[in-house]
Amino acid sequence: KQEVTQIPAALSVPEGENLVLNCSFTDSAIYNLQWFRQDPGKGLTSLLLIQSSQREQTSGRLNASLDKSSGRSTLYIAASQPGDSATYLCAVLMDSNYQLIWGAGTKLIIKP
C-alpha cells in the first residue's frame, strides 16, 4: 500500500529565505508526482507535475525534483515571500490504478 509522507509538518521562516519541502513515498510504481498549494478553506492549486521519467520541473521561483528509485521528491522555493504562506501537498498518481495518493502536507508560514 502506497504511503506518502511529508516532512516537516510545519515550517516558519523569515521572508527572503530559500527553503526545501520534502516528500517521500514507499511504492516507486508511480505514473507521476504533483505538488499542490492549498490556502486555508480553499481547494488545491497545482504547482508542478513531474512525470515518472523526469528528474525535475521548474516554474518561476519553484523547482521540484524527483528520485523515483529512492522514493523522494523535494520542492525548492527560492526567495520566499509572505504570499507563499500556505499548505503544500504532494501527491503521487499510481501506475496500477491511476489513484492519486496524498501526503498530509507541510504548513508553511513566511514571516515579513
Added chain:
Amino acid sequence: DAGVTQSPTHLIKTRGQQVTLRCSPKSGHDTVSWYQQALGQGPQFIFQYYEEEERQRGNFPDRFSGHQFPNYSSELNVNALLLGDSALYLCASSLGYPPQPQHFGDGTRLSIL
C-alpha cells in the same frame, strides 16, 4: 474559461440524513475524481468517473455513491451521514485517461451535527 465548479459551497446536515454534492468539470474535461479531506489531513480518494462509468474506487463504504452525466458533470451522494463524514469534499477534473493533470474546485464544506 470556467474552471471546476462545485456546489453548494457549504452544507450543514444532521446524522442519518442524505446529501448530494455537485461538480461541473473544467471546459473540455471528461474525467471527474472525488476526494474527501478531513481537517489537517491530505485528501483521500473516493472514486473516479470516466465515460459515465466508475473507473476506480478508494476505500470508502457503499454509503458513498456517485454518478457522471453525459455532459461530464458529476454528483457525489452520501447516505446515512455520520459525524465522521464532516470534511471538505473536493472534485477534480482532467482530460482523458489516465487522469492527469487534475484541476481542482474549491470544494464543498460538509458539516454533520
